[in-house]
Amino acid sequence: MMEALSYMAVVFQEPWLIALVAAGTCAGVYVGAIPGLSGTMAVSLLVSFTFGWETHSALAVMIGVFVGSVFGGSRSAILLNIPGAPAAVATALDGYALAKKGRAGEAMGLATSQSFIGTLLGVLALATCAPLVAGLARNFHSIDYLILSLMGLMMVGSLSGRSVKFGLIAGCIGIFLGCVGVDGQTAVKRFTFDIVYLNSGVDYVVAMIGLFGASEALSQITDISQAPVKQKVDKILPSWKEAARFLPLTIKSSIIGVLVGALPGAGGDIAALLSYDQAKRSVKKPTAPFGKGAVEGIIAPESANNAAIGGAFIPMLTLGIPGDAVTAVLISALTIQGLRPGPNLISQTPDLFWLIVASLLLASFFLLLFGLTGIKAFTKIVEIPKGILMPTILILSVIGSFAIRNSVYDILWMFGFGLIGYFLKRYNYPIAPIVLGCILTKLCEENYRRGVMLEGSVQGMLGSIFTSPISIVLSALLVFLFATQTETYKNWKAKRDEKKETKTKKEALG
Numbered sequence: 001m002m003e004a005l006s007y008m009a010v011v012f013q014e015p016w017l018i019a020l021v022a023a024g025t026c027a028g029v030y031v032g033a034i035p036g037l038s039g040t041m042a043v044s045l046l047v048s049f050t051f052g053w054e055t056h057s058a059l060a061v062m063i064g065v066f067v068g069s070v071f072g073g074s075r076s077a078i079l080l081n082i083p084g085a086p087a088a089v090a091t092a093l094d095g096y097a098l099a100k101k102g103r104a105g106e107a108m109g110l111a112t113s114q115s116f117i118g119t120l121l122g123v124l125a126l127a128t129c130a131p132l133v134a135g136l137a138r139n140f141h142s143i144d145y146l147i148l149s150l151m152g153l154m155m156v157g158s159l160s161g162r163s164v165k166f167g168l169i170a171g172c173i174g175i176f177l178g179c180v181g182v183d184g185q186t187a188v189k190r191f192t193f194d195i196v197y198l199n200s201g202v203d204y205v206v207a208m209i210g211l212f213g214a215s216e217a218l219s220q221i222t223d224i225s226q227a228p229v230k231q232k233v234d235k236i237l238p239s240w241k242e243a244a245r246f247l248p249l250t251i252k253s254s255i256i257g258v259l260v261g262a263l264p265g266a267g268g269d270i271a272a273l274l275s276y277d278q279a280k281r282s283v284k285k286p287t288a289p290f291g292k293g294a295v296e297g298i299i300a301p302e303s304a305n306n307a308a309i310g311g312a313f314i315p316m317l318t319l320g321i322p323g324d325a326v327t328a329v330l331i332s333a334l335t336i337q338g339l340r341p342g343p344n345l346i347s348q349t350p351d352l353f354w355l356i357v358a359s360l361l362l363a364s365f366f367l368l369l370f371g372l373t374g375i376k377a378f379t380k381i382v383e384i385p386k387g388i389l390m391p392t393i394l395i396l397s398v399i400g401s402f403a404i405r406n407s408v409y410d411i412l413w414m415f416g417f418g419l420i421g422y423f424l425k426r427y428n429y430p431i432a433p434i435v436l437g438c439i440l441t442k443l444c445e446e447n448y449r450r451g452v453m454l455e456g457s458v459q460g461m462l463g464s465i466f467t468s469p470i471s472i473v474l475s476a477l478l479v480f481l482f483a484t485q486t487e488t489y490k491n492w493k494a495k496r497d498e499k500k501e502t503k504t505k506k507e508a509l510g
Helices: 002-012 015-032 039-049 055-080 086-100 104-138 142-157 164-179 196-200 204-221 240-261 267-282 296-319 325-336 350-373 375-379 386-405 408-426 432-455 458-467 469-483 487-509
Strands: none
Touching: 015 039, 015 055, 015 350, 039 055, 039 325, 055 086, 055 104, 055 204, 055 296, 055 325, 055 350, 086 104, 086 204, 086 267, 086 296, 086 432, 104 240, 104 296, 104 350, 104 375, 142 267, 142 432, 142 458, 142 469, 164 204, 164 432, 204 386, 204 408, 204 432, 240 267, 240 296, 267 296, 267 432, 296 325, 296 350, 350 375, 386 408, 432 458, 458 469
16 A cells, blocks of 8 residues: 555656646546547547657646546537537436526536546546456456447436337437448448448447537527526535435446446446436436436436546556557557556556556546636536527537548538437437437447357357356346336336325325
């Protein structure tokens, strides 16, 4: 323990490293807030930019950008209903609803505090439980990842609003879009209609920008005369009483974030959606209905996606396997510096491990600083007249979609998704399940095929479920989630809650 503290003290005593973490975190917050400019893109650019730097300096600035960008996606999600990153899709559902009620400052303050706590808990898990969590992740097989991705698809019910039927239709649209492109194993073209551009598939970030950003702009342009909502910024951080009340949800969501983040290829996107789903199921009396401005709908995803950062570093540092896209880039950065992430990294270079822990810890505090100081300025965005704000949103959507692959076709797709989202909203279809389907389809397909190849047949793959305790537990959870998505169960639950409420009122009246 004393050795670890001595290594971390070196970082805290170096003003240059502290400044680099601060600069990286600040830049990451604003990069993450711009749709299309992801943290992965920013860290990738930094790899070439910091090629000749000393290892500690290069890692410090990249870790700062990583932490800041994950949090930054919540800003545009809350203010404009355009998630700056896929990990902020769930945040947009209730964050934007709060902004429309004039509580954007409260929503952003809540997102900042929860991201701070989530990052701290993720760092704590990295520092204390790295070998344990990495060992758990190492025991996951293809069938387990397939079940996990199917569990993610079961969240369609939580993202569907009042109608599961409409949510299933939207989810199927997303799954269809996820299947478009050339098959990675057989090279067969699927749903490309001989259009060369479609060979590479539909980018789900482009779909996200169009469905959330462009569709919202088109919806509000039809009622452009409506005055913007005046925002209240007198309350930014929750009171100590509220913080204590929401602490169990924060801890539970952060644990989900760490565990999902430690699974290779999962990352903060799935962690945020899973935590939102569990919050919707477990919170008995939310501050408002989920999707209509529930505070819990911000707490769960924001604490989970930042906690997933610490989780993603666990398999990277202990097994040499990236937990998400950004840690995959960081592995490349370490390799360029002559280091090899894996089982021997922590024992051979403990100073590097504790540098990463210290940098993540510093970045969490800088996230809190930069996140809280800019709230009043950011809330002014919502108060801009719609005649100026909506065209600006469309311009940002164009820039964000083009920046992903520098393709004009992506802009056309973005507008296409914007029109689809506009008509879906008009007929009360939810749009979040479409993005969910796009994200999880590839994960489902890859692990299904890998499982069949490893076991020799579909029957062998299904039989392997009963050979692993992890697979058995996950399968039971999948069945439970499937059962609780049905309209029959939801109607029964609603009637049960209504009876309980009636009984409570009668007892109160004597």
